[in-house]
Amino acid sequence: MPDIAVLNGRIMPLSRAAVSVEDRGYTFGDGVYEVVRVYRGAPFLLREHLERFTRSAKAIGLPLTPAPARWERWVTQAIKASRYGEAKIYCSFTRGAAPREHTFPAVPKPTRLITVRPLLPSSVDPHQGVRVVTLPDLRWGRCDIKSLNLLPNVLAKQEAKRRGAFEAILVRPGVGVTEGASSNLFAVLRDGTVQTPPAGPAILTGVTREAVIAVARREGVTVIEAPLDPDAATGAAELFLTGTLTEIAPVTRWDDRVVGDCRPGPVTRRLMHSFQAWSDAQLPRASPGRSAAKRRRR
Ligand code: PLP
Secondary structure (H helix, E strand, O other): OOOEEEEOOEEEEHHHOOOOOOEHHHHOOOEEEEEEEEEOOEEOOHHHHHHHHHHHHHHOOOOOOOOHHHHHHHHHHHHHHHOOOOEEEEEEEEOEEOOOOOOOOOOOEOEEEEEEEEOOOOOOOOOOOEEEEEEEOOOOOOOOOOEOOOHHHHHHHHHHHHOOOOEEEEEEOOOEEEEEOOOEEEEEOOOOOEEEOOOOOOOOOOHHHHHHHHHHHHOOOOEEEOOEOHHHHHOOOEEEEEEOOOEEEEEEEEOOEEOOOOOOOHHHHHHHHHHHHHHHHHOOOOOOOOOHHHHOOO
């Protein structure tokens, strides 16, 4: 079964999908995107992703069209055509093709793209955790917009990879730790409180972040959204990352230091368990022997 694209409402094999070289997504990064995870053939937290997609599009002066309900139908159609059980969906909405001028075209013709690709096995070992490295946050002042302009994230992630780490933790002078290059960061303090940098223009408010905060609070865990000092973060009892593809990844090493006792800590493990149970409950029932738990190697 081929990877699938829905381009401007038309479904096709991904290999056949093509957009203009003058598309402003290509020339300026002038557009927004979402990545949605598919478990057992069902998109996970699709409404929440489409809400953020709508907010991001509005923030760049390009109101999302058609309405999210239509995007939802395209996504469902694409997953069905691909027949993938475990997959990742990419949605992008750009200001479309136009002669290259910085200012907006008088009548933009947006490009709407959805792709479905199979999910590769995660490189995160939930029993070992991952290593992160600190890098300066070189991004702009509206990181809450999920825009196509990802060059600082790309460069940070590549540098993390070069140093043998899973993720780059970004630090902005005067702000503190913001987030990972493609994930949000949580610290578990010595008293068991969970702290994560606040929603606002310095971070992308992750859909997974929001879900994990809600799950943690329902479990009776205190979660505070407050600026995180790099020293407080590196000295935390436990740390973990969240993201659509990352899910919850325990951080056990930071630069050359060990976090906690270099193993995923009890609060992180508890939240991984509760989050998985909660996400399983959001999805269609598994067929016998193919529970999400098994498929997600936890
Ligand atoms: N922060 C950044 C910079 C990201 O790129 C991402 C996801 O790609 C996240 C956080 C996590 O967001 P979500 O949980 O919605 O995937």
